[in-house]
Amino acid sequence: MPPTPPDTSMFDGVPLVDHHCHGVVEQRVDRAAFEDMITESNWAAPRGTTVFDSQLGVAIRRWCGPVLDLEPHASAERYLDRRAELAPEEVNARLLRASNIDRYLIETGHRGDDILDPAGMAVRAGASADAVVRLERIAEQVVERGGAPSDYPDAFRTELREQLRGAVGVKSIAAYRIGLDFDPARPSDDEVRRAAAAWFSEIEGGREIRITDPVLIRFGIWSAVDERQAIQFHIGFGDPDVDLHRCDPLLLTAWLRLTRTSGARVMLLHCYPFHRNAGYLAHAFPHVYCDVGLAINYVGARSPQIIAESLELTPFDKALFSSDAWGLPELYHLGAHLFRTGLQSVIDGWISADEWSAADGERLIRKICGENAVVAYGLDRSPAHVSTGAAA
Numbered sequence: 001m002p003p004t005p006p007d008t009s010m011f012d013g014v015p016l017v018d019h020h021c022h023g024v025v026e027q028r029v030d031r032a033a034f035e036d037m038i039t040e041s042n043w044a045a046p047r048g049t050t051v052f053d054s055q056l057g058v059a060i061r062r063w064c065g066p067v068l069d070l071e072p073h074a075s076a077e078r079y080l081d082r083r084a085e086l087a088p089e090e091v092n093a094r095l096l097r098a099s100n101i102d103r104y105l106i107e108t109g110h111r112g113d114d115i116l117d118p119a120g121m122a123v124r125a126g127a128s129a130d131a132v133v134r135l136e137r138i139a140e141q142v143v144e145r146g147g148a149p150s151d152y153p154d155a156f157r158t159e160l161r162e163q164l165r166g167a168v169g170v171k172s173i174a175a176y177r178i179g180l181d182f183d184p185a186r187p188s189d190d191e192v193r194r195a196a197a198a199w200f201s202e203i204e205g206g207r208e209i210r211i212t213d214p215v216l217i218r219f220g221i222w223s224a225v226d227e228r229q230a231i232q233f234h235i236g237f238g239d240p241d242v243d244l245h246r247c248d249p250l251l252l253t254a255w256l257r258l259t260r261t262s263g264a265r266v267m268l269l270h271c272y273p274f275h276r277n278a279g280y281l282a283h284a285f286p287h288v289y290c291d292v293g294l295a296i297n298y299v300g301a302r303s304p305q306i307i308a309e310s311l312e313l314t315p316f317d318k319a320l321f322s323s324d325a326w327g328l329p330e331l332y333h334l335g336a337h338l339f340r341t342g343l344q345s346v347i348d349g350w351i352s353a354d355e356w357s358a359a360d361g362e363r364l365i366r367k368i369c370g371e372n373a374v375v376a377y378g379l380d381r382s383p384a385h386v387s388t389g390a391a392a
Helices: 031-036 055-068 076-085 088-099 118-125 135-144 149-164 189-204 214-226 249-259 275-284 293-310 329-352 358-377
Strands: 017-021 103-107 128-134 169-172 230-235 265-270 288-290
Touching (some): 017 265, 017 329, 017 358, 031 076, 055 088, 055 293, 088 118, 103 118, 103 358, 118 128, 128 135, 128 149, 149 189, 149 214, 169 214, 214 230, 249 265, 249 275, 265 275, 265 293, 265 358, 275 288, 293 329, 329 358
Parallel strands (some): 017 103, 103 128, 128 169, 169 230, 230 265, 265 288
16 A cells, blocks of 8 residues: 555645745746756756656656646656646646645746746735845846946945835845855945946946945845845755855854844745754844755655754744745645645654644644744735735
């Protein structure tokens, strides 16, 4: 007899907040494009191989196939054929709604023109959505509008405040651009002006508008601290643009000491393979939260182990759920499914060992699914909330 899957009825009626994700694409995608969106590699699989031969690929065939009227474990070819038979809008609506995610916090800084915005996601998913703005993109938008380097500090702060009127938090990709081993100190406005002058000069010389200067990136982060924001940081696993050894959250320790009493909240995203380190920081610093979002889809059937490890030190009031999904609705559906079944499996084990009560498990589920995100982002106070129950 096959093993019985965990009973996830503890999740019934518990709102699920995906505190870090992006939007879905809404056009047909061929196999190459689909496989590109289910790997963190920047390159196609070697000739004669397929990205479907992975934990994520197997999970898509197992858990997303039935949502599209296929038998579990249908072949990759049959899965993609069936997907192509349906309109992109229907594929998105089926999989997003099957995820039973109630609220999406959507960061649009990566290829934002290619994906549905928060309002579009709310409609397609029949859920609620809020925006999270990317600090590095704000810096680039300030430069795109023109102006003098001497005006950059005030121009950035003004633009940040304006965008925060329609957002619940910010994200930094410092891990990609400069690593997390950056100088933790707040840069002065004079330092920022000098760095801006150098950046403007490079752009005038033909360089693309892409922020990489450590002073300017630190300035953006500190500006968000001054606004007492929820600040998301990419941590750990990602595409080959990151130097993984410079993405360990422990590198933020000195900066966390400086910001402890600032009123800002720090969200450590993904964290694999540094999820135990992230749990330590959430344990040690009152303003730090963490998740294992991106990892869950990619480890697939191994997700219960990663979830359990992430909860060894993380205070239960500091653990969050995210999918980090971009582009494909499969990634939202799987992120939610694997999170629920993985967490339930872990809790069931603790209850069976007489370490936990069922009430303890139910309380943890409520906290991770949504209560912690509501507190960390101040969601009940947010004017950026968009809600719809309309059909797609």
